[in-house]
Amino acid sequence: MKKIVIANWKMNLGIKESQDLTKKILSGLKKIENLENIEIVISPSFVALPFIKEIIKNFSPPVYLGAQNIFWEEKGSYTGEISPLFLKELGVNFAIIGHSERRINLKEDDEMVHKKVRIALHHQIVPIICIGETFEEREENQTDLILIKQISFALEGFRLTEENKIVIAYEPVWAIGSGQAVEPQQLQHAKFIIKQRLVDLFGFDLVDKCFRIIYGGSVDSKNVKRFVEKKIDGFLIGGSSLNAEEFLKIIEIVSKNF
Numbered sequence: 001m002k003k004i005v006i007a008n009w010k011m012n013l014g015i016k017e018s019q020d021l022t023k024k025i026l027s028g029l030k031k032i033e034n035l036e037n038i039e040i041v042i043s044p045s046f047v048a049l050p051f052i053k054e055i056i057k058n059f060s061p062p063v064y065l066g067a068q069n070i071f072w073e074e075k076g077s078y079t080g081e082i083s084p085l086f087l088k089e090l091g092v093n094f095a096i097i098g099h100s101e102r103r104i105n106l107k108e109d110d111e112m113v114h115k116k117v118r119i120a121l122h123h124q125i126v127p128i129i130c131i132g133e134t135f136e137e138r139e140e141n142q143t144d145l146i147l148i149k150q151i152s153f154a155l156e157g158f159r160l161t162e163e164n165k166i167v168i169a170y171e172p173v174w175a176i177g178s179g180q181a182v183e184p185q186q187l188q189h190a191k192f193i194i195k196q197r198l199v200d201l202f203g204f205d206l207v208d209k210c211f212r213i214i215y216g217g218s219v220d221s222k223n224v225k226r227f228v229e230k231k232i233d234g235f236l237i238g239g240s241s242l243n244a245e246e247f248l249k250i251i252e253i254v255s256k257n258f
């Protein structure tokens, strides 16, 4: 499977700003070689999605559209929620699910994450499932347990086939937006724990065919190479994706080093 670099713009850019940044990113991408080795996903706010779709639609190699959330029902009285059907209609290919900012600020829990993953898979939208420990949990040596618990709740009970594609984003809560990324050895250990749990649930073969395990949390153009060397499958990038030059540098490093 290809490596993946995902921009998560969170609630930082309006429509015009998102359009401008997308155009800058696309013009920079034209100068980068080996782009066919990676998938690039842009996740703007919901209101900007149709506008960004217009800009990226004919770009080659394709740049994909990601939603920052998804709802677990298709239709009905759910004021303020966004149906997977609407996302499909817009050509959205990926959805971020269970980001710690939603778990913390909107009380998104493991059961909701599970239901969102289910509906995303049902509609061939690739779920980007965010998991990771808080600073306190790390201090109490709970990291492995938290990762195992979050993966189990998100995915237990699913029958996957080779066609199902899932991204697991290891995002330690303390590393997000803090300027302090995880140590590469810690990342390698977390990847091992995640993979082991996935293999327990689905077996080696399906894990290889269906899953990518990526990292997110204060990734920038200076530290990304250290993580690439640990054979991680890609990155979920917040702050550094808001600056076209910085984001393009990251993509260039990833494309050169895989």
Ligand code: PGA
Residues within 6 Å of the ligand: 008, 171, 175, 176, 177, 178, 216, 217, 218, 219, 236, 237, 238, 239, 240
């Ligand atoms: P950050 O955010 O790169 O700004 O730390 C990552 C994320 O929240 O997905």
